[in-house]
Amino acid sequence: MPMKGSGDADLAVVDEFDGGVGWIAYPDETMERASHAVSVDGKIWVLDPLDAPEVDDLLADLDGDVAGTVVCLDRHKRDAAAIATRHDVPVYVPDWMTGVATKLDAPVERFGRELGGMRAITVRDSSLPPWQEVALYDEDGGTLYVPEAVGASSYMRTGTETLGVHPMLRLTPPRRALAGLDPERVLVAHGAGVMADGGRALAEALDSSRGNAPSLYAKSIKSLIG
Numbered sequence: 001m002p003m004k005g006s007g008d009a010d011l012a013v014v015d016e017f018d019g020g021v022g023w024i025a026y027p028d029e030t031m032e033r034a035s036h037a038v039s040v041d042g043k044i045w046v047l048d049p050l051d052a053p054e055v056d057d058l059l060a061d062l063d064g065d066v067a068g069t070v071v072c073l074d075r076h077k078r079d080a081a082a083i084a085t086r087h088d089v090p091v092y093v094p095d096w097m098t099g100v101a102t103k104l105d106a107p108v109e110r111f112g113r114e115l116g117g118m119r120a121i122t123v124r125d126s127s128l129p130p131w132q133e134v135a136l137y138d139e140d141g142g143t144l145y146v147p148e149a150v151g152a153s154s155y156m157r158t159g160t161e162t163l164g165v166h167p168m169l170r171l172t173p174p175r176r177a178l179a180g181l182d183p184e185r186v187l188v189a190h191g192a193g194v195m196a197d198g199g200r201a202l203a204e205a206l207d208s209s210r211g212n213a214p215s216l217y218a219k220s221i222k223s224l225i226g
Contacts, residue, residue, distance in 0.1 A: 002030065003031055004026070004033070009025040009026060009051070009053065010025075010026065010027060010028075011023050011024070011053070012024050013058070014191075015034070015036065015185075015193045017195060019038060019062070019141055020037060020038040021036070021037055021058050022035065022036040023035055023054075025050040025052045026050075030155065031190060032152075032154070032190050032191045033078075033189065034187075034190060034192070035047065036048070036193075038118075038136075038138065038141075038143060040138050040141060042065075043066075044062050044063075044067060045067055045068060045116055045136075046070065046080075046084075047072060047147075047187075048076040048189050049078055049080060049083050051082055055083065056086070066087040066089055067089060068089045068109065069092070070091070070093075071093050071100055071104070072094075072134050072147040073132070076100075076148075076189065077103055080104065080106070081104045081105045081106035084106045084107075085106050091109070092108075092109050092115060093108055094132075095110040095112050096125065096132075097134070118136040118138045119137040120134050120136060121135040121136075121177055123146065123148075123149045123174050124174060124177070131148075133149060142184030143183060143187060144187070144198060147189040148166055148189060148190070149166055149178070150163050150165055150174075150202065151163070151164060151189065151190035151191050152188050152190065153191035155220065156190060160208075160212070161204070161205060162194055162204070162205070165205055167217070170209050170210060170212075170216065171209075171213060173205075173206045173209035173210070178202060179206055183199055184196065184198055184199075186202055
């Protein structure tokens, strides 16, 4: 399987819940890049999206109008500008995130600690390695979105994990940012999300991150040489 799919998308819905939907545009790719749209207080926010012919149909099924697309990781430009332009809305970028805004071919709006009723949580802001990431938490709706620090794709999890901390963060998991949160569901940008008991899955991912690191690294090495 290729790391990233390209060409004509073949959208597969992976997450469905009251007030949101998630899809993978290229289901056969290794990275399992997932996109999401959530409806909060009558506004639809499209998070780190990859485009596909069926995306607008998914958005039409949600409550409200599209308010904007959102880039939650500095390297997740993806198709945020194209979808924003099609819906005549801005791309929203955290006010502290550098670099990515100038690469977006669409109007950009900045946001701080809150976006449309969701709490914006700084997960990582580092230069070594370069990594700027924000999570969005709709506490009333029970939905947490984390774009990169945790994921559910096969290369981010050991066989015993529902969610896994990113391989590069295994020894320094983002406990300060994410520990103590208790969402009903956790959406991620790589793989299908956790639709129930998300708080427990997140806590287990953070708690087991270091202990399971050797198993994950061994799995990664085996897949490279196998």
